[in-house]
Amino acid sequence: MSSNSSESEKVQFDEIKGKKLPQKFNYLKDKVAIVKVDDYQPENIKNALKSIFELLEIKDFFNKKSILLKPNALAPSKNAMTPPELITELIKFLKNETNTKEIVVGDSTFTKTITSLTFKRSKIKEKCEELGSKTINFFESERIKIKLDNPPHEIEEYIYLPKEIYDADLIINLPKLKTHEGYVYTGAIKNLFGLLANKMRMHMTHKDKTDFQRMLADIYFAVEETNDKNVPKVFTIMDAVMAMEGKGPRAGKPKKIGLMIAGFNPAAIDIVGYTLMNGNPSDLDVITSLANRTSLIIDINQLKILGIDNYEDFIVKDFKKPKIATVKKDRIPKEGLRSKISEKMTRISIKIKRKNCLLCEECVNHCPAEALERKNDKIIVDRGQCIECFCCGESCPNDAISAKFYLFRILPVILVILAIGTFALIWFLLQLITSFF
Template sequence: MPASEADETNARVVIERCGSYNIAEVSAAIQKSLSPFGGIEAFVRPGDRVLLKPNLLAAHPPEKNVTTHPVVVEAVAALVREAGGYVRIGDSPAGSIKGIKRFWRIAGLSEVAEKTGAELVPFETGAMPAKTLNGRRYYISKWVAEADVVINLPKFKTHNLMLFTGGVKNMFGTLPGLQKTDFHKLAPHPDDFAEILLDVYKLTKPALSIMDAVYGMEGNGPAAGASREVGLILTSPDAVALDVVASFLMGYDPETIPTIQAASRRGIGVSELKRIETSPSDLERLRIPDFRLPSNRKIRMIPRPVLNAIGKAVWIRPVADPKKCIGCAICINYCPVEAMALINMLPVIDYKTCINCLCCDEICPENAMIQKKSLLAKLL
């Protein structure tokens, strides 16, 4: 049964120590994490077309820890090839509609392809089969549809909008083109956007998720936070369970994460920590007590009816930092509701139009978008 379907049995998440991005150490940690599940052979058969889906959020070098580290991708690709699978690697980062090769090169994936013989596939090309779920139509990349096996390779990071980005959210990148922008416009609230993410996760059905938590991102992720050494690899066939464990290690109550809440409502995966078997079993010893969470997390956790009632007094708004902004206008071109304009080489936001999706913050190559808070928001 695919991991994204309802499952009444307990899930399992394996956690292995991994102290560096040395290829031998990463490969050993991943193989150990797969051993309780029967190794990579339990997921990949000879001749299978296997798609690896890393987190390629934007064109950032590996040392920024915005994207899945290329050594993790390389290690998984090598294992798949040893099992007789044909490896493809793909994602659809914001801005890649104008050309993906620069993203591959900067993030280190071009080198991975050269070393492993994997094929880098542009999600923006080819016919995209339409799938409908919950009244919403999704055009999933043809490379996902053609894959016999999808392996999900998320990154251990915080997220300003969704609090946490992990296995479930990583599959959102299987939607090519401007669909992602359209869905942000359709569902600006985290609870509604979580439903979109669960739809995509269920439609893409990754057989396995391996999370790069050797280094993660704390603070105001998924792009503007700070790198943080974590020293772990997390593996599970169930990305929901993986996210529950990862968010707990980060310092969250997993039940506050919108995607986990949505998974619980819909019976997708295992969303209760008590129903998840972990190796090692003592998660408290692995929990990171001082991991910095997003500065706006308390406001994101306010129930929607309450927030609607006090919304004029409690707000967080993105604003461009003139000391960092280079006037590239990438944020303006990607804004789902066209709420931005370049004035005197600085993005200016119309807050009456802005839906606070924080796409501008996520896509900015200079990390120049900061979060301006109302007085009451600062007190919270």
């Protein structure tokens, strides 16, 4: 498939560092299909997939392609992961309705063992195998070193991708719309982090949250570097039927939005996703980094939304987002007192809820900064070491870890000090007044 002539002309103006942006990034880049889905009943998912393919007119796109499905397989709970029903219905749909060559499913979470267990306990492995599709644990994959060239990298010049990603003709990215207590939001772009095996190193190398989020966008461009066609290699179908609010990405609460969101530019999908969470997409570096490099305007009103009349009807006004900062680094003063105060105000603090803690030490094992330690029957956080990545919360099986603004944690102390100060002042003034009489 090729873009029409007006798109080709536009390519000439989409230049970064003097290089023309490859044509593939313009393919349907601002089109997003949004379809209503009531629940995960197979029939409803099947109808939703049919609508997505019809709205975007992409049925032929999948012909003779080797396809890799990339779900979010964080933990074996329907609330935290891409529902197995969506994965299996998509495999059936592709097999029955399109002429695909091969379909496989791949992901990696914290470790090789945890990834295998998640595939097993969620029954993804069993169900996919029944349909003739194998599951791939990316921790077992051979790695191919990819150099980011056009558009150029922002953070990581080289990304090591699983060979299966390199070999596939098309990646269908299957994120779930969720909050994230470390980065506020996780969606289409962040889901590609599961392609990397060196996640702990990435967290430690890019402690700065802006850099980390830009690195996530680099992963997307690395995948597209493996594609020499004029059409993109990544297609996203986001599950927002039951989103997650509050303490995401693992221990949050389900929140019904009742939609599936699909398209080729992952930034466009995340613009829609974060808007539905009643957030401002321009606040998130992960979105701005990818959108800027694909010349996509970060404004939902500039997207061509297909399938629903008015996206505003679906914005969840009371969506509970994590109480952490979305303030972007470039908006924080670089030096002086204001810089110090801003830095303190935007820090998050990790808290362990002792009554929920099983002392399993998953968090200790998965903290890239070695900021957690078990001391007798307690998990202790070294706040000086913490890089605020929230890997601990993602790995905790029993909702025992939360993140909050550092300011919120110390607020009670500040209030007590203020109350004591006020009381002391009043007492002093009363003493002064009575000494005159």
